[in-house]
Amino acid sequence: MIGEIVVSFLLVVGGIFGFVGSYGLVKLPDQMTRLHAPTKSATLGVGAVLIGSLVWFPTQHGQVTWHELLITLFLFLTAPVTGNVIAKANMHVNWREEEIPKPSPDTSWSTYGDPMHEPLNKG
Template sequence: MTGTWIELIVNIVVSLLLLIGAFVTLSASIGIIRFPDIFTRLHAATKASTLGVSSIILAAFLYLLVKEDIVSGKLLLGILFILITAPVSSHMIGRAAHISGVKPVTKNRTDAFEEAIRKRQS
């Protein structure tokens, strides 16, 4: 009897993780289309890969752990790799875009990176 309750709870958790991952990925892809400049689009793309894909991979890990009794280290390493590389690569792409002359859309905002560069040069 307890095995069925545990499986039911795991099925619900896996389903929620899959739905959350799909929703975050969908909303981030809409953000990539709708946002005005490369910096906000990079933000949306990074959120999709870190949150959306990681929750989908975590759902796969939990499913394999409970249903098949498989501990997949590859899935855990995949999550770790995404959590480390996606924000760093997004930051480097954004920084390269800014240095190459692409300016952000600054409606009621300041360009903090430009100010930091000016302070560093003086």
């Protein structure tokens, strides 16, 4: 009984987060703001559904499955990295040389680093 309530709650929460993430992906104005919807709320939605599945099997069938836990951990580890890579790629595609000069690889490791400063650790 309690397991069913917990699973139902997690499925509803996952559905709400998934809906908000997909709605934000469609309605937000530009690429950089649209990136936040799937990486934040949709990730939490899928995570809630997977945790609900993780709770369901031991409470209803008496067997523990670790697949959902591993998928959830992998999702929570890879979604922020993917969002960061997509954001950096978008910044490089939309680079305007007149606003910020593009740093050379020798002087700065970051995307918007200051090309006038030398690196801190000279070899």
